Amino acid sequence: GLTDGYKQLDGIGSINWDPFIIAVLKSQGWNSMKDLIEAAKKNPGKISLGNAGMGGATGVASVAINLAFGNVFNVTPFQGGNDLRANVLGGHCDVGIFSQSEILANQDVLVPLVILYHEHSALDDLKNVPTLNEAGFENLKVPGGSFKSISVKKGTPDAAKKKLAEIVKKAYQSQAYQDFMKEKGLLPPPAYYELTELDDYFDELVAAYTPIMEAAGLLK
Secondary structure, three states: OOOHHHHHEEEEEEEEEEEEEEEEEHHHOOOOHHHHHHHHHHOOOOEEEEEOOOOOHHHHHHHHHHHHOOOOEEEEEOOOHHHHHHHHHOOOOOEEEEEHHHHHOOOOOEEEEEEOOOOOOOOHHHOOOOEOOOOOOOOOOOOOEEEEEEEEEOOOOHHHHHHHHHHHHHHHHOHHHHHHHHHHOOEOOOOOOEOHHHHHHHHHHHHHHHHHHHHHOOOO
C-alpha cells in the first residue's frame, strides 16, 4: 500500500508508463470489455478479477474497476505476476490485469480486452487493443499502469538535482532510449516531467489513487 516514504523523495525525471491490459482466456467467450462487465453484472461476485498483489498498482486498478461497477467482481489478489498468470492460464481465475509482456507470451490463449491507458500499445501485436474510451468506458478512471521515474532523497542540493535532471533528460530524449521504449511497448507520460513538475505530477497520481486505496484498506 501507499506509505509516507514517497514524501521523502524529490523528483529528477520521468521515465515511462508500462500500461496494463485486462485479459481473459479465449475459452471464457468474452470478446470485449462490455461482454465482461455485462457478465459480471448478471452474476455479481461470481467472476474473479485477479491482480498481482493488493499492495501494487494492479491491486489498486482491480479495486477501482470493482468499485466503478458496484462491486460485481470477486477481487482476488495473488503473490505476484507469475502466480496471477498461472491461475488465469489454469482456469482458476477468470480475469487478470497484466503487463504487455505477459500478454505477448500467452497471446495464443489470452484475449486482451482493453488497455488501461489513454494511448494504444506501441507493440504491433497489441496496437489494436482498444483504450477505455474506445471500449465505451470513457468515464472509468483507474490506474493505467506502472509509472517509472528517477528520484533522489529529499534535501539533495538543488545544483546536484539540476545536473542529474539534465543527464536524465538527455538520456530520455536519445534515439537509443526512444527505440528501447518502442521495442518494449513502454509509453511516455502525458508530458516530460522533471524536478518540481515531476513532484506535482506524482502528487496528482497520489490524489487519484488515495480514495481507491482507502476503500481497499491499503493506506498505512
